[in-house]
Amino acid sequence: MNMHVLTVPHRGYGTKAAGQDPSDDSTEFKVLADALEKRNREFGEFAEKAAAEVKKHGTALDETAAALAKAREEVSDLAARMLEMEQKGARRPSGEPEIKSLGARVTAATEFKAFAGGGRKGTQRIEVKAITSAPNSAGSLIVPDYQRAPVMLPHRPMTVRQLLQPGRTASNLIYFVRQSGFTNNAAVVAEGAQKPESNIVFTPDQAPVRTIAHWIPVSRNAFDDVPGMESLIDGELVYGLDYVEEQELLFGDGTGEHLDGLATQATPFAAPTGLTSSASAGSGVDKIDTLLAAIVQSEVALLPATGMVLNTIDWAQIVSSKDSTGQYLGNGPFGSQQGRSIWDLPTAVTPAMPQGKFLVGSLGTSAQIFDRLDAEVVVSSEDRDNFIKNMLTVRAEKRLALAVKRPAGIIYGSFRAAA
Structure with missing residues (x-):
């Protein structure tokens, strides 16, 4: 038995003034x-x-x-x-x-x-x-109500870049010198005695500019005739660039044309003596203690932490932690979700960080992004046989380098798994 949606009749159908034939x-x-x-x-x-x-x-x-x-x-x-x-x-x-x-x-x-x-x-x-x-x-x-704007896939917020020091370059290579050692022989000396000699060691390093790009084909008619199609395509392509950029900033392995990412160059987490958590492994409180230990590890290296990166699930476990009376340790559901922070540090909460992992440290001073080319979208009808097929090629690309100048100030590690 077919079931159909009831339609409401229109009042003017078949009506006439008095005395007239309807x-x-x-x-x-x-x-x-x-x-x-x-x-x-x-x-x-x-x-x-x-x-x-x-x-x-x-x-x-x-x-x-x-x-x-x-x-x-x-x-x-x-x-x-x-x-x-x-x-x-x-x-x-x-x-x-x-x-x-x-x-x-x-x-x-x-x-x-x-x-x-x-x-x-x-x-x-x-x-x-x-x-x-x-x-x-x-x-x-009844005429179909056509919704002209397409329903797009959801976008993941990009938050990691905001924690890093920004910069620009006109070159294809960032060259910098890192101090790798200091022999400090400073001492008090008697008058006329020979002064001690100290030594500073510098190591050269570099961060090449890398290109992130992609393209899509689109018909000229669709590009011209569908309202908002141009801006939708531009938005999706730029989002694709930003998505890959965030992955590279975190986990690029430095091989081939990849960036050398933060986690790749970071110092492994090792809790300073006396800061091992006594809470149940895998609990929100245990994660809070672990993050504090990582912050202290960064500060012991004389590089105070400026931010951290957490997985969305780990963040939720932390902010939902309660004490023995059932009270939230933090502000609970009534706390602001804007400007998220733990231990008073700006926190990037993102699915880009694997669950159970964390990145903490002096991100704002130990690492810097150098933009060579901001996201650019170019449309061309001259690619291959586009002209005779009335097609367009839409290309998007950006170029940047990541220089991790002080790896000791960036800590990457894992939370303890639940027993």
């Missing part, structure tokens, strides 16, 4: 409704044909595109004429047919009468078709 309007309205239904079917057929041609040839044939546009115009015109008729009819003072509510139509249905008259109990399915076939049904006047 059949004239009723007949004309029926003709328009039938015509609209026919053109709606044709519009759907042309749309399917155009989609098939785009898939096969990259664009719809001129003949199909013209027919599709004509059908769209005729559907709009017919709908407007029917709307005008019903509005005129609604303003007339009398002759208006009875409009039954949904409940009234259900109780009038044959199935309902048989069910009620028989004194039966249980559930009875009422065919909506029997209800919507009433003379006052809107019929073919």
Whole structure:
């Protein structure tokens, strides 16, 4: 049994002023409704044909595109004429047919009468078709409400870059010198005695600029005709760049064309003596203690921590930690989720960090991003055979380098797993 959505009848259908024959309007309205239904079917057929041609040839044939546009115009015109008729009819003072509510139509249905008259109990399915076939049904006047804006996939917030020191470069290579040793022989000396000699050791290092890029093909018609398509494509491509950038900033292994990431160059976590957590392994409190130990490890290296990166699940376990009385250790559900922080440090909460892992340290002073090229989106019709196929190539790219100048100030480690 097919079930359909009930449609509400329009008040102007078949109405006339007192003393006038309502059949004239009723007949004309029926003709328009039938015509609209026919053109709606044709519009759907042309749309399917155009989609098939785009898939096969990259664009719809001129003949199909013209027919599709004509059908769209005729559907709009017919709908407007029917709307005008019903509005005129609604303003007339009398002759208006009875409009039954949904409940009234259900109780009038044959199935309902048989069910009620028989004194039966249980559930009875009422065919909506029997209800919507009433003379006052809107019929073919219902036109699909096309939502022109596509529903896009969700985007992950990018938060790691905000913790790092920003910079720019006009070169393809960042060259810097890192102090790797200091022999301090400073001492008090007697007058006339030889002064002690100290020694400072420097080690050269470099961070090459890397390119992150991708492209997509798109038909010229879709790019020009669909509202907002250009900005949607630009937004998705730039998001793709940012997504890969964040992965590279954290875990790039430095091989090939990859960045040398923060976790790759970081100092392994080792809790300073006396700072081992006594809480249950894997608990939120245990994670809080572990992060404090990592902060202290960074400070012992004389590089005070400026931020941390956590997985979303680990963050949730930490902020939901409670004491022995069931009270939240922090502000609980009423604390602000803006400007997240733990131990008074800005915290990037992101699925990019694997669950059970953390990165803590002097991120704002020990590492720096050098942007060579901000995200750029370029559209071209000259790529390969784009011109003869009426296609476009949309390319997005960015160039940057990551210099980790003080690895001792960045701590990467794992939380204890639950026993």
